[in-house]
Amino acid sequence: MVELGVNIDHVATVRQARRGVEPDPVWAAVEALLGGADGITFHLREDRRHMQDRDIERLKEVVPGPLNFELAAVDSIVDFACAIKPAMAMLVPERREEVTTEGGLDVAGQKTRMREVVAKFAASGIRASAFIDAEARQIDAARECGFEVCEIHTGPYAHAFNRLHDETLPEVARELERVAEAGRLIQSAGMQFNAGHGLNYRNVGPIAALPGVSELHIGHSIVSRAIFDGMREAVREMKRLIEQASRAIDPQHSPQRDEGHKGNTKK
Ligand code: PXP
Numbered sequence: 001m002v003e004l005g006v007n008i009d010h011v012a013t014v015r016q017a018r019r020g021v022e023p024d025p026v027w028a029a030v031e032a033l034l035g036g037a038d039g040i041t042f043h044l045r046e047d048r049r050h051m052q053d054r055d056i057e058r059l060k061e062v063v064p065g066p067l068n069f070e071l072a073a074v075d076s077i078v079d080f081a082c083a084i085k086p087a088m089a090m091l092v093p094e095r096r097e098e099v100t101t102e103g104g105l106d107v108a109g110q111k112t113r114m115r116e117v118v119a120k121f122a123a124s125g126i127r128a129s130a131f132i133d134a135e136a137r138q139i140d141a142a143r144e145c146g147f148e149v150c151e152i153h154t155g156p157y158a159h160a161f162n163r164l165h166d167e168t169l170p171e172v173a174r175e176l177e178r179v180a181e182a183g184r185l186i187q188s189a190g191m192q193f194n195a196g197h198g199l200n201y202r203n204v205g206p207i208a209a210l211p212g213v214s215e216l217h218i219g220h221s222i223v224s225r226a227i228f229d230g231m232r233e234a235v236r237e238m239k240r241l242i243e244q245a246s247r248a249i250d251p252q253h254s255p256q257r258d259e260g261h262k263g264n265t266k267k
Pocket of ligand 1: 009070151198199217220221
């Protein structure tokens with residue numbers, strides 16, 4: 001079954017608007033797990049605009065589920081991640097002026113640095129994931145650098161879907177096919193295929209139905225829904241949609257889907 005990592009940064013963003021103590025992202029993480037999340041994702045940015053170091057220490061102390069630590073390849077944050085020992089470290093690009101992560105990491109353009117950071121994570125027993133655009137050269141570079149996981153940036157698909165609301169329209173189908181093709185390349189290179197960014201209750205289905213997709217990381221839409229429905233219910237509904245979509249092509253875990261998971265080292 002496709003797993004859901006809930007990104008809780010957006011809860012910390014609301015708290016930081018007042019620089020107070022509420023809403024607490026650690027509480028949100030526990031609620032998300034109670035709603036059926038398979039893991040918790042967060043991004044410690046260099047400018048500390050949402051998550052704070054102490055939040056992450058508390059997550060590690062309190063949260064009884066896998067943590068996916070998103071970060072830029074900056075020494076101080078890499079060292080902090082190694083000390084925290086999350087299940088997975090996901091390298092992303094970071095620019096101070098951006099509202100959110102805007103594009104995939106250029107692994108191909110900085111292989112020496114990427115190899116260094118992946119080796120540091122490996123020495124701490126942490127699996128490394130690269131957040132990349134759906135491009136063959138980035139997937140090849142990720143494999144060469146020793147990443148075990150690639151998360152494909154679904155933003156272009158999500159934007160096309162949100163504009164047109166129909167995955168069969170050529171523009172949306174083209175973006176979906178780019179993610180699907182990237183997923184095939186990732187799996188044939190022996191890496192785990194994850195996806196995320198911009199996914200919501202309307203556009204998640206076609207991505208959750210892609211053969212071999214392992215984990216989806218979703219934040220903004222779940223936290224937005226949680227304002228009205230509560231975190232547990234918001235997560236429960238997203239899990240329901242993901243399970244429905246993955247079952248639609250795979251009623252009984254067909255060999256095709258299991259084949260897709262062959263390269264995984266996850267379990
Ligand atoms: N994956 C990555 C690499 C991200 O940077 C983000 C946003 O922090 C997400 C997934 C989740 O994106 P969204 O908040 O749009 O669901």
